[in-house]
Amino acid sequence: AQKVTQAQTxxxxxxxxxxxxxxxxxTRDTTYYLFWYKQPPSGELVFLIxxxxxxxxxxxxxxxxxxxxxSTSSFNxxxxxxxxxxxxxxxxxxxxxxxxxxxxxxxxxxxxxx
Amino acid sequence: xxxVSQSPRYKVAKRGQDVALRCDPISGHVSLFWYQQxxxxxPEFLTYFQNEAQLDKSGLPSDRFFAERPEGSVxxxxxxxxxxxxxxxxxxxxxxxxxxxxxxxxxxxxxLVL
Numbered sequence: 001a002q003k004v005t006q007a008q009t010x011x012x013x014x015x016x017x018x019x020x021x022x023x024x025x026x027t028r029d030t031t032y033y034l035f036w037y038k039q040p041p042s043g044e045l046v047f048l049i050x051x052x053x054x055x056x057x058x059x060x061x062x063x064x065x066x067x068x069x070x071s072t073s074s075f076n077x078x079x080x081x082x083x084x085x086x087x088x089x090x091x092x093x094x095x096x097x098x099x100x101x102x103x104x105x106x107x108x109x110x111x112x113x114x
Numbered sequence: 115x116x117x118v119s120q121s122p123r124y125k126v127a128k129r130g131q132d133v134a135l136r137c138d139p140i141s142g143h144v145s146l147f148w149y150q151q152x153x154x155x156x157p158e159f160l161t162y163f164q165n166e167a168q169l170d171k172s173g174l175p176s177d178r179f180f181a182e183r184p185e186g187s188v189x190x191x192x193x194x195x196x197x198x199x200x201x202x203x204x205x206x207x208x209x210x211x212x213x214x215x216x217x218x219x220x221x222x223x224x225x226l227v228l
Contacts, residue, residue, distance in 0.1 A: 004156075033214040043203060045157070045219035052214065091156050097213050100145065100170060104156030 002027045004094050006105035013082050014113050021077045021108045023092030029053075033095040034068065034075045035102065040088040048090075051075065082112045116140070118220035120206050126226045127196045135191045135223045137206030143218075144211030146189050148181055151203040151222070160204075163189060164211060196227045 003026040013019045025034065036048040049059065051068050059066045063080045079086055089109045093102040119138045127133050139146050145164050149157035150173075159173040165186035174181070178197075183189040193200055203224050207217035 031214075035216070037219070042221065043224070044221040045205065045207075047216055047218060050216050093156075095214055100162045100164075100213055101147065101159035101173070102149075102157075102217060104158070106154075106156050 002029075002094055002096065002099075002103045004092050004103050004105035006092055006108050008108045009106070010109040010111070012111045012113065015084060016081050017112075018078060018080050019082050019110065019112075021079075021090050021092075021110065023075045023077065023105060025073050025075065025092070025094045027094060027096060029096040029098060031097045035093040035095065036066065036075075036077050037091045037093065038088045039091060039107070045091070048077075079110075082110075084112050084114055086110060087112045118206055118208050118218055120204075120220040120223050122223060123221060124224050124226075126228065128228055129197060130195050132192065132194045133196055133225065135193075135204050135225070137189045137191070137208075137220060139187065139189070139206070139208030140218060142210075143208035144186075145209045145215070145217075146183060147207040147209075147217055148189070148191050149205040149207065150175075151205055153202075157205050160191070193225075196225075198227050201225055201227045 005024045032053045034051045037045045065078045067076045089107045091107045092105045148160040151157045161171040163183040178194045180192045203222040205222045207219045209215040209217045
């Protein structure tokens with residue numbers, strides 16, 4: 001079975017703090033894809049990143065960075081120097097080659113206070 | 115280019131009414147997905163189309179739910195005899211068509227059944 005766990009329901013930080021959102025996944029597939037999406041209050045899911053299971057290189061995009069570790073089945077997301085505009089619900093999702101659907105975690109609500 | 119669009123953005127229905135939700139995918143995207151997102155939860159897969167073919171409808175919760183994409187572009191999700199438990203946000207996503215490709219989401223339709 002495929003499953004995504006985001007154990008942190010809600011995180012609150014003060015602006016400029018760094019914050020890490022955890023994502024742990026389960027799959028028996030050898031080829032799979034991992035995604036992070038941001039859902040601001042407007043409701044639309046905004047794509048942030050896609051990684052495939054063969055590429056464990058960490059990625060940095062501006063203030064965002066992702067740490068993919070197959071050994072621990074984790075794909076964690078770090079926001080450096082958080083800003084109020086980062087306040088949203090963040091979802092981690094899993095996709096595999098033998099299925100077309102995405103399996104989402106329950107999301108982590110991030111609140112950044114000024 | 116234009117993203118995924120959905121209409122209506124909000125729908126209030128009386129229990130027992132039929133509703134139709136529309137999704138207009140990104141131009142050129144072969145695959146189209148419908149997800150249901152209950153309050154405080156992650157999106158859950160409903161059904162998937164590749165062009166006009168509905169390849170997976172395993173997530174549809176009951177036979178009251180029906181989806182179509184007759185010309186391989188716009189899709190409609192229909193819910194017959196709505197029940198209160200159908201209240202949720204219905205998200206549509208599209209992708210280029212290969213498995214593992216990024217799914218881009220629309221703003222969703224928030225359905226409230228009274």
